[in-house]
Amino acid sequence: MGVGKSTIASQLGKMLHMDRLEMDQKIVEQEGMPVSEIFSRYGEQYFRDAESNLLIALQEGKGMVVSCGGGVVLRRENGMHMKKNGHVIWLTAAPETIYERVKDNKDRPILNNNMNVEFIRELMEKRKPFYEAAEDIQVTTDQKSISQICAEIVEKLSILEEQEHSGEC
Known part of the structure; x- marks a missing residue:
């Protein structure tokens, strides 16, 4: 988030010449309504089920950059599906940075009535163990350009793949 x-x-997909899929956008297309409306009509559980079902369907595909919603790893089986089918990159930022980036966005149902740094910090702390269990690499996005972040991801992926091929992982 x-x-x-x-x-x-989006940028990573271009750099790596891979298709890109935005999970939230795909769910919005499938449901015919914005994420905030899905949450208000059907609840968070329904949305999380849609995320899980989409992840299962994505196992058929290859060579794709998938942008998951921030809560997708709250179900451990989702993290396992992601790790089984590729590398999981955990992008992170300081709560203050996140607040500045999302404060004017009204389509963030988790933040409805909670648009403040302290709530974001608490949410990040609650989610941290799930992210740590799922991630292969972690990249902080604070005060970095898109190209710097993508270059760091590509470098870390190269190291990870070298380790996997040499049997170090």
Whole structure:
């Protein structure tokens, strides 16, 4: 949430000549309504089910950059699906940075009535163990350009793949 997943996924897809899929956007298309409306009509559980179902469907595809919603790893099985099918990159930023990036966005149902740095900090702390369990690499997006972030991801992925091929992982 607010760390730059969509922007970075788009640029990374271009750099790596890979298709890109925005999970939230795909769910919006499937449901025919914005995320905030899905939450208000059907609840968070319904949305999380849609995320899980989409992840399962994506297992058929190859060579794709997938931008997941910030809460997708709250279900451990989702993290396992992602790790089984590729590398999981955890983008992170300081709560203050996230707040500045999302404060004017009204389509963030988790932040409805909670648009403040302290709530974002608490949410990040609650989610941290789930992200740590799912991630292969972590990249901080604070005070970095899109190209710097993408270059760091590509470098870390190269190191990870070298380690995997040499049996170090």
